[in-house]
Amino acid sequence: MTPVKISELETKLFINNEFVDAISGKTFPTINPATEEVICEVQEAGAEDVDKAVAAATAAFQLGSPWRSMAASERGKLIWKLADLMEQHSEYLEELESLDNGKPLGRQGQYGTKVDVALTIAIYRYAAGWCDKITGDVIPVDGNTLCYTRKEPVGVCGCIIPWNFPLAMQSWKLAPALAAGCTVVMKTSEKTPLSALFVSKLIAQAGFPPGVVNTLSGYGPGTGEAIVKHPGIDKIAFTGSTLTATNILKNAGLKRTTMELGGKSPVIVCNDADLDVAVEMCHVGLFLNQGQCCCAGSRVFVQDTIYDAFVKKAATKAQAMKIGAYTEADADHGPQVDDIQFKRVMGYIEKGKSEGAMCVVGGSRHGSKGYFVEPTIFTNVSDDMTIAKEEIFGPVMAVMKFSTDEEVVIRANSTMYGLGAGIMSKNISRALGLANQIRAGSVWINSYDDFSVQAPFGGYKASGHGREKGKEMLDNYLETKCVFVPL
Numbered sequence: 001m002t003p004v005k006i007s008e009l010e011t012k013l014f015i016n017n018e019f020v021d022a023i024s025g026k027t028f029p030t031i032n033p034a035t036e037e038v039i040c041e042v043q044e045a046g047a048e049d050v051d052k053a054v055a056a057a058t059a060a061f062q063l064g065s066p067w068r069s070m071a072a073s074e075r076g077k078l079i080w081k082l083a084d085l086m087e088q089h090s091e092y093l094e095e096l097e098s099l100d101n102g103k104p105l106g107r108q109g110q111y112g113t114k115v116d117v118a119l120t121i122a123i124y125r126y127a128a129g130w131c132d133k134i135t136g137d138v139i140p141v142d143g144n145t146l147c148y149t150r151k152e153p154v155g156v157c158g159c160i161i162p163w164n165f166p167l168a169m170q171s172w173k174l175a176p177a178l179a180a181g182c183t184v185v186m187k188t189s190e191k192t193p194l195s196a197l198f199v200s201k202l203i204a205q206a207g208f209p210p211g212v213v214n215t216l217s218g219y220g221p222g223t224g225e226a227i228v229k230h231p232g233i234d235k236i237a238f239t240g241s242t243l244t245a246t247n248i249l250k251n252a253g254l255k256r257t258t259m260e261l262g263g264k265s266p267v268i269v270c271n272d273a274d275l276d277v278a279v280e281m282c283h284v285g286l287f288l289n290q291g292q293c294c295c296a297g298s299r300v301f302v303q304d305t306i307y308d309a310f311v312k313k314a315a316t317k318a319q320a321m322k323i324g325a326y327t328e329a330d331a332d333h334g335p336q337v338d339d340i341q342f343k344r345v346m347g348y349i350e351k352g353k354s355e356g357a358m359c360v361v362g363g364s365r366h367g368s369k370g371y372f373v374e375p376t377i378f379t380n381v382s383d384d385m386t387i388a389k390e391e392i393f394g395p396v397m398a399v400m401k402f403s404t405d406e407e408v409v410i411r412a413n414s415t416m417y418g419l420g421a422g423i424m425s426k427n428i429s430r431a432l433g434l435a436n437q438i439r440a441g442s443v444w445i446n447s448y449d450d451f452s453v454q455a456p457f458g459g460y461k462a463s464g465h466g467r468e469k470g471k472e473m474l475d476n477y478l479e480t481k482c483v484f485v486p487l
């Protein structure tokens with residue numbers, strides 16, 4: 001473990017490659033969710049700070065600036081250098097992320113910040129490789145005319161990210177925006193500002209020109225809204241809740257937007273599934289990251305003939321989880337990120353009980369300090385119960401019974417969301433047939449939560465628009481210009 005020294009943490013705003021004091025003069029505390037103690041005070045960006053960051057990003061985007069004049073392959077080298085620096089500091093980043101967010105480190109092969117940091121480094125490298133491969137087309141238009149398209153960076157991007165995977169969420173926006181040649185003003189979540197500030201230090205070290213990346217800490221209604229409404233911003237890239245997205249879309253005017261939002265993802269466990277694989281995948285699909293995952297498989301539909309056997313195995317597995325702070329070497333289930341999320345999840349658990357679902361495992365707070373919620377499984381859940389309809393964003397699995405494939409497809413699709421889905425079956429024709437009928441951006445067959453950097457991720461319906469990761473991620477940060485030349 002690389003101990004984090006609190007006195008050495010970056011807590012100022014990162015503008016023009018420097019850590020500067022907020023003009024607002026305001027600060028807010030960031031809390032260790034395992035102990036409920038304040039880690040440190042972080043500076044909060046106000047409207048004037050946002051102006052300053054947008055001015056820096058605008059200057060860095062001017063034609064003729066070092067960034068705009070840089071060869072695409074050189075941009076790629078800078079992004080690769082950033083990935084190398086992150087790798088050199090990976091243990092520190094794991095520790096810092098776990099301290100601020102609460103998630104376990106993930107030793108002994110379990111999920112945790114080790115996985116997050118590795119995936120984050122991978123996406124910067126993947127994006128670095130794209131810089132000099134962004135091409136337009138030659139269009140065979142009618143007449144004696146040469147017509148071709150150029151892909152150009154969209155401009156100054158306002159990126160707003162959540163707290164559940166702070167480093168990964170920063171990278172899913174920053175890596176493609178930089179590969180496309182944009183400049184960025186990023187607001188991190190007020191719940192987890194620390195790791196993005198450390199990465200900002202590495203951005204300056206890597207040698208990015210000043211103003212290309214600017215990182216602001218602050219709250220949504222203050223800092224976030226000032227970014228969304230700012231006339232100097234060309235594009236808003238947002239990840240967060242569907243409710244906040246609706247608000248942002250109202251405020252963004254005619255700016256370009258991409259939205260990565262919430263979910264209520266179904267997992268269909270067919271009677272011909274390998275039961276052990278199905279239990280493992282449903283377990284990972286829901287409990288990964290304390291259930292704080294946008295594509296959490298929170299509605300588990302199990303075919304009637306294997307329902308009881310599934311519930312028994314799933315409950316045993318959930319009960320065996322070791323709950324604890326990231327400082328406990330063998331912990332594989334940490335606290336919820338803060339008091340607000342803790343109360344929200346506990347509220348849903350109470351709602352499940354009061355609406356008649358049966359809590360077969362968990363259902364309570366763990367310990368008396370820290371925001372720990374026991375891994376919880378409800379059975380006897382019906383589609384109209386609150387826990388089957390609303391995004392809980394916590395370790396609460398709702399298990400439901402189904403009889404036929406026709407029935408389960410209708411029920412699985414009966415949600416405003418469309419982010420992820422799982423299908424467990426050894427019959428590949430059946431699984432592929434079901435996959436085609438599910439309206440979701442990612443479908444995992446006999447697996448769950450495969451987050452390969454090469455594969456696009458995003459939502460149907462109220463789960464958002466646009467795709468992150470994969471080559472589609474570049475589209476979020478590019479304009480298409482069409483040039484006509486009569487010959």
Ligand code: NAD
Pocket residue numbers: 160161162163164187188189190218219220221223224225228239240241242243244245247248259260261262263293294295391393419458459463464
């Ligand atoms: P949130 O919507 O509360 O906040 C997200 C970000 O938006 C934060 O930085 C917040 O400060 C900011 N914000 C809040 N109000 C704002 C406003 N009025 N204007 C501008 N910015 C504002 O979401 P959260 O609690 O941080 O994250 C959880 C949500 O994110 C869940 O719904 C989850 O499903 C979703 N999520 C989606 C993905 C995905 O890729 N689809 C990934 C991770 C999380």
